[in-house]
Amino acid sequence: MRSFALYRFPHQDHYIQIKGKATTLPDLTSLGECSGFVVAPFAVSPDTPIVLINPSDIYINKVDSTSMENEDAPSTITTNSDKTQYLRDFAIFHDRLASGEFTKIVLARTSSAYCSSTPMQLFTRACNLYPRMFIALVSTPYTGTWLAATPEVLLEKASERWRTMALAGTMRVGDIEWSQKNIEEQRIVAQYISRCLGTYADHFSEEGPYAVRAGGLVHLRSDFTFKLKSPSDFGNLVAALHPTPAVCGLPKDDTYKFIIANESINRKYYSGFMGPINIIDNTRLYVTLRCMHIQDNNICTLYAGGGLMKESLAENEWAETEDKMETMKRLLLE
Numbered sequence: 001m002r003s004f005a006l007y008r009f010p011h012q013d014h015y016i017q018i019k020g021k022a023t024t025l026p027d028l029t030s031l032g033e034c035s036g037f038v039v040a041p042f043a044v045s046p047d048t049p050i051v052l053i054n055p056s057d058i059y060i061n062k063v064d065s066t067s068m069e070n071e072d073a074p075s076t077i078t079t080n081s082d083k084t085q086y087l088r089d090f091a092i093f094h095d096r097l098a099s100g101e102f103t104k105i106v107l108a109r110t111s112s113a114y115c116s117s118t119p120m121q122l123f124t125r126a127c128n129l130y131p132r133m134f135i136a137l138v139s140t141p142y143t144g145t146w147l148a149a150t151p152e153v154l155l156e157k158a159s160e161r162w163r164t165m166a167l168a169g170t171m172r173v174g175d176i177e178w179s180q181k182n183i184e185e186q187r188i189v190a191q192y193i194s195r196c197l198g199t200y201a202d203h204f205s206e207e208g209p210y211a212v213r214a215g216g217l218v219h220l221r222s223d224f225t226f227k228l229k230s231p232s233d234f235g236n237l238v239a240a241l242h243p244t245p246a247v248c249g250l251p252k253d254d255t256y257k258f259i260i261a262n263e264s265i266n267r268k269y270y271s272g273f274m275g276p277i278n279i280i281d282n283t284r285l286y287v288t289l290r291c292m293h294i295q296d297n298n299i300c301t302l303y304a305g306g307g308l309m310k311e312s313l314a315e316n317e318w319a320e321t322e323d324k325m326e327t328m329k330r331l332l333l334e
Helices: 028-033 083-098 119-129 180-200 231-241 252-262 314-333
Strands: 003-008 014-025 036-040 050-062 076-080 104-115 134-140 144-150 153-158 161-172 201-214 217-228 273-277 284-287 290-294 299-308
Touching (some): 003 036, 003 119, 003 273, 050 134, 083 104, 083 252, 083 299, 104 314, 119 290, 119 314, 180 231, 217 231, 299 314
Antiparallel strands (some): 003 014, 003 134, 076 104, 104 299, 134 144, 201 217
16 A cells, blocks of 8 residues: 655645655654655554655645535534543643642543545645645555644754744634733743753744734744754754643653553544655654544544643633634534
8 A cells, every 4th residue: 555645835825745655763863864754643652653655756736726615515423522531631630730740731632523525625625724734634554544734843944944833822813812821831832942952953043922823723932943953963853842842741751651641542643743854855844733533434533632731720621622623623514
């Protein structure tokens, strides 16, 4: 089975399609020697390896902006969204925040739905609905089929300089004022990225935070530009950044282990990252945030999460995950 990836960068009217053989990588540090499209999970395991599609064919195609008008409306039936389980997880996670053991930790959940649309139809809708986001449809024997629409850059190269961002804090479009919880959550992520860059980068600068829109939501974002101390540090920097506190927490190692041991869902490739490395002169990796796992039986599993702080309230955090899932749900309901 040949694997493929279709992806469209923000603010572009064309997408790139690659086909080729998928292989697995032992760890993130090995990315420095790679060329292809990478799909990495939140936590590497035998069931969720780091996968690289080695391109044998590359095509550039125009996004079909008329396709939604020509489709029959798809039928969608929500089959599972377990709030009771989420609230149990929230209580367990929040105890560690209240005790002061953790400063921040991210809690994720899923919701399942039936959809009669094809993956290509969903990809095209995402391209048309979310011009500011990175859109990717990826399928390999190791990962299955995933669709992502994400605003968050993990690492990308622009000319001789590199760029990353701290994206955290969430409110709906139209809300007026950022809460102190959101401001502090974003500050924690920015500070962590600064420490990582201090090890592997030279001459880095920070701009922000400022508000950016992603679908029906707004986030706080700081941008970092820098030069790598050595080209060989690329894989090491990826390994240091991932998973950032935006999808994991602080202290990073402790919250990472806690999530794996205690979160009710298996995140798989949600809150991992994906993107091209050295394809058509592009290296652009994006955190896999708004996403769905498309299965052969037409069941789509949607993922979302949110950063918890000591002052977090369970109902507010649940509502935030509902808002975040609207990015993928909208594709199913169009």
